[in-house]
Amino acid sequence: MSQENRHDRNLILPTLIVSISSIDPPGLIIGMSLIEVATSFGVSVGLAGQIRSIGSVLAIAVALAMGVLSVRYSYKSLLLAGLLVNLVSVLCCGYAPTFSLLLVCFSTVGLVTSLVTPMVFSYIGETYTAERRPQVVGTVAAVRTVSYLLMVQLIGYVVAGWGWRQAFLFLVAPLTAMGLLLSQRVLPGIRSEAKACGADILEGYKGVFASRSALACLLGNLLAGGAWAGGVVAYSVTYLREDFALPLPEASRIFSLLVVCVLVGNYLGGLLARQLGGKGVMVSSSLLTGLLIMGYMNSPSLALTVGLSATMSITAGVVLTCANTLLLVQVPRFRGTVTSLNSAATQLGLALGASLGGFILDASGWGVMGLVYGVMHIAAALIYLAGVMDREEPDISYSS
Known part of the structure; x- marks a missing residue:
């Protein structure tokens, strides 16, 4: 070279x-x-x-x-x-x-x-x-x-x-x-490998939808992304301002702490996935994130809320890194199709999370919103545990 x-x-x-x-x-x-x-x-x-x-x-x-x-x-x-x-x-x-x-x-x-x-x-x-x-x-x-x-x-x-x-x-x-x-x-x-092998342009969808692991990964990412990015991230500043009567600058500073802790989680996720395996780290982190979301939006004091926010953001950052890492081993022959479908699933999760949060907020309040988002993240953890493989699947031929 x-x-x-x-x-x-x-x-x-x-x-x-x-x-x-x-x-x-x-x-x-x-x-x-x-x-x-x-x-x-x-x-x-x-x-x-x-x-x-x-x-x-x-x-x-x-x-x-x-x-x-x-x-x-x-x-x-x-x-x-x-x-x-x-x-x-x-x-x-x-x-x-x-x-x-x-x-x-x-x-x-x-x-x-x-x-x-x-x-x-x-x-x-x-x-x-x-x-x-x-x-x-x-x-x-x-x-x-x-x-x-x-x-x-x-x-x-x-x-x-x-x-x-x-x-x-x-x-x-x-x-x-x-x-x-x-x-x-x-x-x-x-x-893509599929193009190099002369695969039909629709064969990527057939390959992905035939993979139980890939579908589980996409569904888990939809739920986790909807709960975290579409829910917690989208509503955090408003939650802090309304529930604790914080001025916008102070609420923004706490939100900046949340973003910094996600950064720490991103880095830790890469290290832990490499040492311990991506699936186990992702399942445990997703489960913990769900529980922390429940506590975060039901916290009785600002100090506890800030502490939960920091911890929750670190575990959410770990989930993000591990989810993207595991996604890349799903149906490697159609990796472009997998990542594209994941983008669609993530965007759908964001839209659903934001819409669901607005409805719950009008109907019940912040506490119930936290419980729902927490359950969504825990459900994602169970889907990851039951269906996602953490190694590359063998290629399967799909003849038309």
């Missing part, structure tokens, strides 16, 4: 990290600037908040289509397409003259998520050995979390000083352009 090729190989992981980190800030900008966006276009804050839900619907549809596209096209082509769409989208968001056009432009964020995320993890599955994958997945998750924390601070600064449009133009556009250029220069043109 030439020195140049070795250098490019060393840049694969940083390139994947930059690429996947560029898809998070658009949603963060809208979430932090809802009032400013609503004021700019003369609409209600509630209507402005619907921008993100439309993106989730599109993400599910595109993720399902990606199961076919990942067999037909190379991972690099799909990743570059996602980054290019992201770049065009953020530029259009920054210059959108009407709310309707902003809605259309931002809705493509769902498409970007379903293009970029599965391909990043498909590259990890194809590029790194099974022994290294837990560490690599943990590294990606940890650095992505650091990037998220940094963006929270930068977006707040830019929005306060120049406005929400400039956050799209000055922060997201350059990061996306960097990911696009690095991906074009560094990443190899890998295709």
Whole structure:
């Protein structure tokens, strides 16, 4: 191998990290600037908040289509397409003259998520050995979390000083352009094993749906993601403000602690999965996360809530790393299809978790919400335990 090729190989992981980190800030900008966006276009804050839900619907549809596209096209082509769409989208968001056009432009964020995320993890599955994958997945998750924390601070600064449009133009556009250029220069043109073997483009779905382990992994990730990201993460700041009458800055600081502890969990998850095996660590961590969620949203004191928040976030970070690691050993011949279906399952979980939480909050309150989310995470742990394999399954041929 030439020195140049070795250098490019060393840049694969940083390139994947930059690429996947560029898809998070658009949603963060809208979430932090809802009032400013609503004021700019003369609409209600509630209507402005619907921008993100439309993106989730599109993400599910595109993720399902990606199961076919990942067999037909190379991972690099799909990743570059996602980054290019992201770049065009953020530029259009920054210059959108009407709310309707902003809605259309931002809705493509769902498409970007379903293009970029599965391909990043498909590259990890194809590029790194099974022994290294837990560490690599943990590294990606940890650095992505650091990037998220940094963006929270930068977006707040830019929005306060120049406005929400400039956050799209000055922060997201350059990061996306960097990911696009690095991906074009560094990443190899890998295709799925199914494409290399001449498999039918629908055979990936047949392979995944015939795998009990893959289906269990997808269902577990749907429930765990719905409870954690769609529930706890989405409602934590509001919960802290309403239940403990905290001002927004103090609630935001506690939420930042939650994010930092997820980062710690991401790192620990990679280490523990490598030493003890991903399945056992994921099952125990998912079970513990469910119990901690119940305690977190039923805590009688702020001090206990903060302590439970930190512990809960660490175990949730461990689950995230282990879940992504185990996903990569499910039906390896159709790895692109598996990761694409997981993206759809995750987006569905986020939508269901957020919708369910809103209904429970209106009907019962925070305590019941915590119990429901906790049960969802415990159910995910039982599904992981009963159905998920922690080793690569043998390839099965499906003739049409």
